Amino acid sequence: MKPAPFDYVRAHSVDEAVRTLAEADGDGKILAGGQSLMPVLALRMARPRVLVDVNRIPGLATITPTGSDVRLGALVRHARLVEQPHHPLLAEAARWIGHTAIRSRGTSGGSIAHADPSAELPVVAAALEATVHIAGPGGTRAETATSFFAGPLETTLAEDEMITAVDLPVPSRWGFAEFSRRHGDFGLVLVVAAEVAGRWRLAIGGVGGVPLRPAEAEQLLNDGAEVDAVAAAAAAETQPQSDIHASADYRRAMTAEFVRRALASHGKRAAA
Numbered sequence: 001m002k003p004a005p006f007d008y009v010r011a012h013s014v015d016e017a018v019r020t021l022a023e024a025d026g027d028g029k030i031l032a033g034g035q036s037l038m039p040v041l042a043l044r045m046a047r048p049r050v051l052v053d054v055n056r057i058p059g060l061a062t063i064t065p066t067g068s069d070v071r072l073g074a075l076v077r078h079a080r081l082v083e084q085p086h087h088p089l090l091a092e093a094a095r096w097i098g099h100t101a102i103r104s105r106g107t108s109g110g111s112i113a114h115a116d117p118s119a120e121l122p123v124v125a126a127a128l129e130a131t132v133h134i135a136g137p138g139g140t141r142a143e144t145a146t147s148f149f150a151g152p153l154e155t156t157l158a159e160d161e162m163i164t165a166v167d168l169p170v171p172s173r174w175g176f177a178e179f180s181r182r183h184g185d186f187g188l189v190l191v192v193a194a195e196v197a198g199r200w201r202l203a204i205g206g207v208g209g210v211p212l213r214p215a216e217a218e219q220l221l222n223d224g225a226e227v228d229a230v231a232a233a234a235a236a237e238t239q240p241q242s243d244i245h246a247s248a249d250y251r252r253a254m255t256a257e258f259v260r261r262a263l264a265s266h267g268k269r270a271a272a
């Protein structure tokens with residue numbers, strides 16, 4: 001199928017992008033890498049009246065270490081994350097995103113905005129309690145990833161707002177483990193374990209509507225409990241759905257196993 005007709009606007013600044021979205025009055029969509037939006041348009045699951053192409057806005061494609069964080073501009077392509085030396089957890093997670101063509105076009109801002117609970121960047125952002133920087137017609141705001149993800153493919157972004165950057169703390173130790181049926185597929189289950197400022201956090205993707213932060217499992221981990229107890233607690237905190245890819249029970253069992261694997265690899269150290 002082909003998309004329904006739309007007007008195309010190439011924005012040259014963040015102000016122009018959010019103003020155009022505001023003028024579209026809820027009927028506009030940002031176009032970044034197009035790797036999630038274009039299939040949705042082609043299937044006519046969305047029919048925006050205006051597409052606002054943000055690819056030519058200067059200054060949004062930078063990766064900047066800022067003290068204990070790394071700031072990702074919204075237009076940083078996934079392929080660049082794999083190569084960057086500042087945030088090894090991010091580099092590892094980005095390797096699991098789709099295939100070469102998808103990583104070449106897909107952007108950090110697009111992935112966070114799309115908010116797929118099985119996607120790597122939202123799960124990393126949730127684990128690290130990343131700060132999402134957002135611009136709208138009334139100014140800018142910042143929100144923590146944990147509250148930003150509101151449901152499957154749902155965020156707190158207003159229709160006339162755009163993500164400009166995401167700040168991700170660099171963990172001192174971390175582990176990442178993902179299971180997908182074929183390399184490049186979305187994960188059935190993916191787990192991030194990250195130690196930030198002396199405290200471990202866990203985030204699990206593929207087991208609910210948003211990346212899950214299993215509070216009890218995190219507490220056990222920080223109290224020095226056995227890995228098996230942490231893994232069992234994490235699995236018990238999931239609320240996975242059965243679908244054509246896997247049953248809920250299978251996802252729960254895989255959660256326990258992949259928490260174990262993420263923790264087994266947690267000796268990895270972030271670059272200074």
Ligand SMILES: Cc1cc2nc3c(=O)[nH]c(=O)nc-3n(C[C@H](O)[C@H](O)[C@H](O)COP(=O)(O)OP(=O)(O)OC[C@H]3O[C@@H](n4cnc5c(N)ncnc54)[C@H](O)[C@@H]3O)c2cc1C
Pocket residue numbers: 029030031032033034035036037038039074096097098099102105106107108109110111113114118119120121157161162163164184185186187
């Ligand atoms: C075959 C295939 C396999 C894939 N596999 C994976 C995978 O394994 N893991 C994974 O994480 N992803 C995967 N993806 C998705 C891919 O990573 C996308 O690039 C990403 O989800 C969206 O980024 P994008 O830049 O392409 O955004 P777009 O497709 O351009 O936009 C996606 C949505 O985000 C909005 N948006 C985009 N940028 C912004 C912004 N700056 N501010 C506010 N809203 C914005 C758009 O309006 C739209 O609603 C896959 C895609 C395909 C087609």
